Amino acid sequence: MSDSTTQRTGVWFVGARGSVATTTTVGLLAIRAGLAGHTGMVSELPQVAAAGLAPLDRIVVGGHEVADGSLAKRAEELSAGGVIPPALAQVLASELTAVDERIRPGVVAGHGSQRSAADRVAADLRAFRTEHDLDSVVVVDVSSTEPPAPEGPAALRTPEALEAALDAGEAPLPGSSLYAYAAFRSGCPFVAFTPSPGPRVPALAALATAAGLPWAGSDAKTGETLVKTVLAPMFATRALKVRSWSSVNLLGGGDGQTLADPDNAASKTATKAHGLEAILGHAVDGPLHIDFVPDLGDWKTAWDMVSFEGFLGTRMSMQFTWSGCDSSLAAPLVLDLVRLVSRAQSLGLRGPVPELGFFFKDPAGSDVHALSSQWEALVAWCARAAAAGGSA
Amino acid sequence: MSDSTTQRTGVWFVGARGSVATTTTVGLLAIRAGLAGHTGMVSELPQVAAAGLAPLDRIVVGGHEVADGSLAKRAEELSAGGVIPPALAQVLASELTAVDERIRPGVVAGHGSQRSAADRVAADLRAFRTEHDLDSVVVVDVSSTEPPAPEGPAALRTPEALEAALDAGEAPLPGSSLYAYAAFRSGCPFVAFTPSPGPRVPALAALATAAGLPWAGSDAKTGETLVKTVLAPMFATRALKVRSWSSVNLLGGGDGQTLADPDNAASKTATKAHGLEAILGHAVDGPLHIDFVPDLGDWKTAWDMVSFEGFLGTRMSMQFTWSGCDSSLAAPLVLDLVRLVSRAQSLGLRGPVPELGFFFKDPAGSDVHALSSQWEALVAWCARAAAAGGSA
Amino acid sequence: MSDSTTQRTGVWFVGARGSVATTTTVGLLAIRAGLAGHTGMVSELPQVAAAGLAPLDRIVVGGHEVADGSLAKRAEELSAGGVIPPALAQVLASELTAVDERIRPGVVAGHGSQRSAADRVAADLRAFRTEHDLDSVVVVDVSSTEPPAPEGPAALRTPEALEAALDAGEAPLPGSSLYAYAAFRSGCPFVAFTPSPGPRVPALAALATAAGLPWAGSDAKTGETLVKTVLAPMFATRALKVRSWSSVNLLGGGDGQTLADPDNAASKTATKAHGLEAILGHAVDGPLHIDFVPDLGDWKTAWDMVSFEGFLGTRMSMQFTWSGCDSSLAAPLVLDLVRLVSRAQSLGLRGPVPELGFFFKDPAGSDVHALSSQWEALVAWCARAAAAGGSA
Amino acid sequence: MSDSTTQRTGVWFVGARGSVATTTTVGLLAIRAGLAGHTGMVSELPQVAAAGLAPLDRIVVGGHEVADGSLAKRAEELSAGGVIPPALAQVLASELTAVDERIRPGVVAGHGSQRSAADRVAADLRAFRTEHDLDSVVVVDVSSTEPPAPEGPAALRTPEALEAALDAGEAPLPGSSLYAYAAFRSGCPFVAFTPSPGPRVPALAALATAAGLPWAGSDAKTGETLVKTVLAPMFATRALKVRSWSSVNLLGGGDGQTLADPDNAASKTATKAHGLEAILGHAVDGPLHIDFVPDLGDWKTAWDMVSFEGFLGTRMSMQFTWSGCDSSLAAPLVLDLVRLVSRAQSLGLRGPVPELGFFFKDPAGSDVHALSSQWEALVAWCARAAAAGGSA
């Protein structure tokens, strides 16, 4: 295998024409063309870049998608919504069309058996790797959020039980987990950018370890939760007692529409709530709303109100409003994760990489939620990777 | 000397009837009487308590003050303003009167020579220590903020030059520095809770080191700046570019009144601005206002607006409103600092204690401003103190 | 009957030991004792006082309540919660006890027949009027919000149908409507301070008119909705297009607890939503949350986010945070309404008084929601009342 | 003269390539081309349109400007700043160039005598009217804000004194007033969109009346002040006592740069402060900041914090954040004012038109600041205009 800093890396999106995937793709092409800088990319900070990461100009994009349309069209829509500079969408139109040709039909639940669907997905991944002569292909789930997985059906407990169920024509896998299964079966590391079950199902976690593949997740921490995990440690280390923490998230776009369904939102509100309790060490009162407000498009406005108590019982409060563009916040992190997970693979790591918890609301393999601690862990990991040297 | 956890500690306030000193005194008495808990006290968190700190029930309070009135009256006013529970002010009235009797007249600029004033202050400190059989007396400046010290007059450069100037009947010392001088001359460690020059004048810093005395400062970080030093690292480690950061602080009370004078405010705006640039690594545009709004009393409302840029140049923003009671936030930190500086003394430390930067806007002896890093440093220091053992 | 400005007025609270009733009672006693001013009382503004209103020192308080406890105890709790100055609760304790003796047991659904319950309530009202020699007794519903009334059961359509149903031992009346029925039967005007059905049921509206009694409602406009009805006309008259308006209300207290039940909240969210659409002339997207956050007590924090469009389609936004004490905002309006409804009675008005829409989220007898228009209507009504002269 | 609804109207901008003028021009052309709607235009609301206003498709644009560059270039910049949809700037480029050819060099203070400058400006105005066969030419000052005029120099007191001073080669007129002088001398009504002295100088006010010309001003009310004048009446009519009202305005752009100079800002802070006191009837504490934050471009973020008192002295607060695009808010009002002032001229009105106070922070000829009252006055005026008929 090549040196990590010259390696050819593939990124394979599940949900390849969604907002996040499209913004990532446009950004990658724009940076490569010298039309955009690295703002928002953690992997370009010296402490992280030190790990020896795959060069951006050798990353090839492909993916699965169930929706029609084209990347060029999606890019135009995103530029109308203020996510992407209009000029970029125009200039990159033909390159986007080239990527579009590498997008394969995604898996629609209920169409055919899960066994055959998984085989097809795995075949797509292998073909992509071969055709583009890639050292590594990282599968990134940026598709619509699914409902939480049912608690522990037998078929999802071990790789053996899973194989048996698939052989028997059963369909035990949540959609996102089917993609993770196919990825692991074809030797691809995985990034669970969404709160969907994906690789967290026990059978798949075991499979990844057995296959010697690293993965990272779940649910990228890009907005209100990000802020929470820097503010909560402030209250904790200052011995201030948080009495209630109320959160409202208003968002439009495809993600907003998906989360308007309470079943889907359940995954998200669960991962969003984890951090606060873990950091403060006690349950915290207060609502957590995610509301679909179509007019906001890909922009999110979150408002949080923290009521806390200080010396002698004095009640005080803090509130913040976050006005962010979710896809702009997510896209650079996708590139970071592709590079870091691919580096983890070259280092021979397997299973969840806890040091990538910095990127996630529900960090796989870790209980640490405070952003500063996650940052320290990430930087230390990168230093170790640097010491391990550039070859794999 | 006694074991650090049984030692009798004196706290000597400069500004002993101000809001912060009064709230601290009431709080100390209330905790001792079992009428209040430890919320807001960092030194009661296990990681800090581990250092082996002076027990609260052996702390004796005294101080200097230039204003008339009584502690009991000030406590009543603070309870009317929502800073202190009304019941406490009533129940503790007689104990407050006892403390009041230990408050001596402060130094008024221009009344007599600085030499004689310093001698008197030093004598008061020694008398306090003797009379109450104290192992250590920590002087804490919680008096009104002064203007910044003039840059480098010769008399303030070395202890020798300073002594010569005082002998010559000159008055080279800013008011806060006169107290620090007297403290160091009488063997007392010092806490610069305000942004006033205090012990930072080169001659005094040298004097403290020569006398083997530790000190900590400057300007306690209790509100908007506290939040800034947890949010700024978030932007930095996420590679988001802060384009402007605008800050407004509305406050009433004695502190607000003092800061309504632009000369005095200059000290504060200087220390408030330090952190952001240090953390982000570049100058940041945007106003920083401190406005006196009498009707707000001891409550402060701060509003900050951060404009930042993400991937592909997308502009986003975050704003927060902090509604805090300054004296409630400050008082527990005063108790923390008294215990920690007294512990530093028992450990034989001299000069500024950089690991106490956690408490300050302009940390003496340190360039670190990110709260989480300051916390790590503090906890590590406490662990070392624990290892050093409880006796001094 | 006496001159309106010397008349003896009774106010009879349904929910006499709730937060609103207690705050109103304390306030009335405090003003009378010269311990408080008139801030928040619309009826003391010259344009409204002009109507010739009942003097505050001749108002007698009584009521129904289903909860145990005492007014003095409730006042203490409210003073601990920052609603009432602590001194007031202490000073007025014995007067509150006197009022407490005039509070009768309220009607608990399911205990006995509605016919007998209504008879008992009516008897209580008559006894109160006689005993205290009152010219007028205004019944004010400040009890817990009920769910919306079922649409149009036959028994609630006409007074005759209602009487027949009651005679037949049926229980067709929502709790609040039972009180309104008893009020109208005993010659008392009514104020529907809550969103509960109360007098809005067709049979009761007809009964009031037949009995020559005025009433006012529904659901006092004290906080976020108040602000909405001044901001929405701004957007409308400036031809700015409101795209979405999202609202969050966080509140604790008894009211918050009641509204934590979605059935009860349905009444509230319905009345809260009316105004916006009526003013803007079109449906408006965006969530409307009412969340129970116990730690906030009687204080409410509401956050609204308005997304709007201007010239050439430019998207802009406005957000506001309202931090109010609901009972403090409500209590003076209760006194205003008692005086104004009693004046309406002395003027011989019957049925809903549309000019009192100024006070309500869902103005009975009116479609006008813009606060400024409601104010104009109220002032004009008061001028007419002034012209009509002080006698009835 | 033609019917008001078919008349050909000229709008002559002072500051014709500024943000407001450019946005207005682009908007007018876009509406005419069917590329944009009327959002933000008050004169398209039925109650105002009823007055019989000049058709948008017969408005011709010209103006004075001291800056180089072109309208097309400015439009591009504004579209990059999110003020104008990018497509519009492109599509309208050639039409903008046509307007550009009608822009004449503005008056630079100190270049030549004021007499000759005024003559040149007047000649430009007459040439514009003749060349384009215009029934009316409305001069609109949208140039950079000037400092307040010196109080009452003799030369500005009467038309005669002014003429004598100009004849004597003196330069008594503030820049904005020189344009107003030339406008009135050449029979053109005037709109003072800025807080600059303009037509408010006594000599010019007298001149306008003598010349039978109407004018309107000063300082368009588009953002934070607009909100203030709807919220303040709410507090007033609810008898709530405003204790302090603190205001911060952050803005970039040309206007922000001009207002970064405290002399220029003095005009603005004066007009911004008027309304609040007038509505509440008493002085109100609290700072009013206008800060230049270049990164915000043509977007303004204003934050206001209102501290108020309710029943029994309870302290409450409200805060709002306004995120608006100043030029988008201003441009439609410019078109409204051109049409309304031109209509005033056709009705034979002279001097300030108080009913246009709806549009201004410092309404000429009126003391009314509450937006709703101003709206009522405007609508009534339009109804009278409608009754007066369409011909002049």
Ligand SMILES: NC(=O)c1ccc[n+]([C@@H]2O[C@H](COP(=O)([O-])OP(=O)(O)OC[C@H]3O[C@@H](n4cnc5c(N)ncnc54)[C@H](O)[C@@H]3O)[C@@H](O)[C@H]2O)c1
């Ligand atoms: N943007 C952020 O800040 C952020 C942060 C954390 C998590 N996420 C998650 O990332 C995901 C993507 O967000 P988005 O804004 O791009 O949403 P989106 O709705 O724009 O895109 C999702 C895409 O997935 C596609 N898809 C759905 N089911 C699929 C399937 N079975 N196979 C293949 N493709 C499928 C959809 O057609 C759509 O194009 C969401 O789950 C979101 O919750 C985003």
Ligand SMILES: NC(=O)c1ccc[n+]([C@@H]2O[C@H](COP(=O)([O-])OP(=O)(O)OC[C@H]3O[C@@H](n4cnc5c(N)ncnc54)[C@H](O)[C@@H]3O)[C@@H](O)[C@H]2O)c1
């Ligand atoms: N409360 C906070 O959160 C906080 C945070 C950082 C810094 N501080 C600083 O702490 C100091 C105290 O704040 P406060 O709110 O108590 O102010 P305060 O005005 O209530 O108290 C200051 C006291 O100092 C006294 N004083 C003034 N000059 C003196 C002198 N020469 N000798 C002795 N006493 C003197 C005054 O009479 C007054 O009683 C201020 O400098 C403030 O800036 C406070």
Ligand SMILES: NC(=O)c1ccc[n+]([C@@H]2O[C@H](COP(=O)([O-])OP(=O)(O)OC[C@H]3O[C@@H](n4cnc5c(N)ncnc54)[C@H](O)[C@@H]3O)[C@@H](O)[C@H]2O)c1
């Ligand atoms: N405070 C405001 O700003 C405001 C504004 C609009 C409407 N309201 C409405 O006013 C009402 C009172 O609010 P609150 O904060 O005082 O609530 P609360 O819960 O403190 O008081 C309600 C009282 O009603 C009593 N009650 C319940 N059922 C009863 C019955 N059948 N008969 C007699 N008493 C009964 C309860 O025991 C309680 O004491 C609520 O419905 C609220 O929605 C309040």
Ligand SMILES: NC(=O)c1ccc[n+]([C@@H]2O[C@H](COP(=O)([O-])OP(=O)(O)OC[C@H]3O[C@@H](n4cnc5c(N)ncnc54)[C@H](O)[C@@H]3O)[C@@H](O)[C@H]2O)c1
């Ligand atoms: N945008 C709003 O919401 C709003 C509201 C109220 C008032 N205003 C006022 O409108 C004015 C214009 O605002 P803007 O944002 O367009 O500012 P801007 O700086 O973009 O434009 C002002 C223009 O005036 C030109 N100018 C300066 N001196 C001149 C002179 N002597 N003769 C001719 N032209 C001259 C400048 O070159 C510039 O092109 C400002 O005074 C502003 O305070 C704007």
Ligand code: NA
């Ligand atoms: Na975890």
Ligand code: NA
């Ligand atoms: Na109605």
